[in-house]
Amino acid sequence: MYRDHTVGVVVPAYNEAGFVGEVIETMPDYVDRMYVIDDCSTDDTWAEIQEYAARINGASPDAEPNRETFSFREESAEPLTDGGGAFADRVVPIRHEENQGVGGALKTGYLRALEDEVDITAVMGGDGQMDPDILDRFLDPIVEGDADYTKGNRLLYKEFREGMSKWRFFGNSILTFLTKIASGYWKMMDPQNGYTAISQYALENVGIENMYEYYGYCNDLLVKLNAKGMRIADVAMPAVYGDEESSIKYSAYIRKVSRMLLANFLWRLKVKYLILDFHPLALFYVFGALTTLVSLLGAGWSVYAKLAWGDSLFLRGSLSLMLFMSGSLFLMFAMLFDMRVNESKEVQIHD
Numbered sequence: 001m002y003r004d005h006t007v008g009v010v011v012p013a014y015n016e017a018g019f020v021g022e023v024i025e026t027m028p029d030y031v032d033r034m035y036v037i038d039d040c041s042t043d044d045t046w047a048e049i050q051e052y053a054a055r056i057n058g059a060s061p062d063a064e065p066n067r068e069t070f071s072f073r074e075e076s077a078e079p080l081t082d083g084g085g086a087f088a089d090r091v092v093p094i095r096h097e098e099n100q101g102v103g104g105a106l107k108t109g110y111l112r113a114l115e116d117e118v119d120i121t122a123v124m125g126g127d128g129q130m131d132p133d134i135l136d137r138f139l140d141p142i143v144e145g146d147a148d149y150t151k152g153n154r155l156l157y158k159e160f161r162e163g164m165s166k167w168r169f170f171g172n173s174i175l176t177f178l179t180k181i182a183s184g185y186w187k188m189m190d191p192q193n194g195y196t197a198i199s200q201y202a203l204e205n206v207g208i209e210n211m212y213e214y215y216g217y218c219n220d221l222l223v224k225l226n227a228k229g230m231r232i233a234d235v236a237m238p239a240v241y242g243d244e245e246s247s248i249k250y251s252a253y254i255r256k257v258s259r260m261l262l263a264n265f266l267w268r269l270k271v272k273y274l275i276l277d278f279h280p281l282a283l284f285y286v287f288g289a290l291t292t293l294v295s296l297l298g299a300g301w302s303v304y305a306k307l308a309w310g311d312s313l314f315l316r317g318s319l320s321l322m323l324f325m326s327g328s329l330f331l332m333f334a335m336l337f338d339m340r341v342n343e344s345k346e347v348q349i350h351d
Helices: 020-025 045-057 101-115 132-143 166-183 200-205 217-227 250-275 281-309 313-345
Strands: 007-013 033-038 091-095 120-123 149-153 196-199 232-236 346-349
Touching: 007 020, 007 101, 020 033, 020 045, 033 045, 033 101, 045 091, 091 101, 101 120, 101 200, 101 217, 120 132, 120 200, 132 149, 132 196, 132 232, 132 346, 149 217, 166 217, 166 250, 196 200, 217 250, 250 281, 281 313, 313 346
Parallel strands: 007 033, 007 120, 033 091, 149 232, 232 346
Antiparallel strands: 120 196, 149 196
16 A cells, blocks of 8 residues: 555556566555556567466466456456455456557556556556656655646656657657647646556546547546546656567557547537536637638638639738638637636646
């Protein structure tokens, strides 16, 4: 336990042989349970998880685990129980029969943590990039009641992002901006950071069953947290990259995550500002976006009319410019209102 709170850690692993064992072995002593998810790896990840689990749990290294204990029930999308009492074993190995993606692996671990009624559930990747010695910095804001969800931030200080390539930093910065708009957490940075912790209350209320299962799971969860009025904390941490290889295909990643963020943004406006409560900023966003779109279409038609028929560009161009400025003002007012509504929902942990 950590400060009278039970702590679980979800460890998603896909082809992390040579890394995941060290993650399990170096987990802080105050962690009560580790949910180590092998997402249908094609290397020796599962064997390594079993070996370290047996060692830590005190079982024979040669013992065969109960198949049902560590399988994943596809039809129910829920992990099966191990048949024992809560926290009977410190390490709970779970194996997916089919690859679910990192978001799917997290969903499995989160659902199991809810089943075990763990007070705080953290996430540490199976690649060893997340320093276990700073886990307490993610737990403290939740224990002290300052946040419902904490996440790492590698972008706050220049020295913390020295290990990050310029291309990765650029891509992360773009996704940070898009996620700010989609989620409503305007102070938040580095939304792709997977080092996180969440309270039992937030996990119960955020609708984890519908969690996005591709790599944009972090962005998706932030939107869901904001829609439910949860508080988040950014925890400054250095970027760490080792010898592991990323399995992300960036062409598909950018396309899928951008589409998901747009859909989530519209969903958040509907749920937070029209259904659960009412705020005119939702209408400002809609009117501003439509006006801006009409202005761009008008500008395009003006140019076409000028080139095709020699029509005057001044009148149509001026009207399009006025519409664009009006739409942009509505969008900026909507963002300003959104910032003010959510400014009390964010905390920055610098030290």
